[in-house]
Amino acid sequence: MTRRGRADQHTGWCARDHRCNLNEHRSPEIVVDLPGHGRAVLVRVRTAAGREHAEVRVRVALALGEPAARRQLAGLLADLRQVVSRAAVAAHPRPRPRRAA
Numbered sequence: 758m759t760r761r762g763r764a765d766q767h768t769g770w771c772a773r774d775h776r777c778n779l780n781e782h783r784s785p786e787i788v789v790d791l792p793g794h795g796r797a798v799l800v801r802v803r804t805a806a807g808r809e810h811a812e813v814r815v816r817v818a819l820a821l822g823e824p825a826a827r828r829q830l831a832g833l834l835a836d837l838r839q840v841v842s843r844a845a846v847a848a849h850p851r852p853r854p855r856r857a858a
Contacts, residue, residue: 770801780805783812794818811844 771782784801795817802810817833819826 768803771803 768782770784771777777783782803787799789797789799795815797816798814800812802812804810815833815837817829819829
């Protein structure tokens with residue numbers, strides 16, 4: 758099946774089970790686990806409208822002290838902003854300027 762096939766049909770990456778519902782298709786989870794430190798789970802999703810997304814859940818162990826935990830959260834938010842921005846640019850690259858003839 759092509760990447761932009763019909764939303765009501767399973768894709769090559771679709772889990773083809775209970776994860777698909779309401780005409781939405783979801784891949785099996787890809788898990789990155791760092792015991793004691795953090796965990797990330799990535800799922801590819803195709804909506805009923807045919808739009809594809811990456812759904813990411815992240816769990817990170819925070820420092821015990823409040824100031825250190827807040828610094829971690831601020832850094833995490835900054836890093837996530839950079840990741841989302843980079844992914845958005847890759848999905849919608851800017852057109853290159855035309856050269857003069």
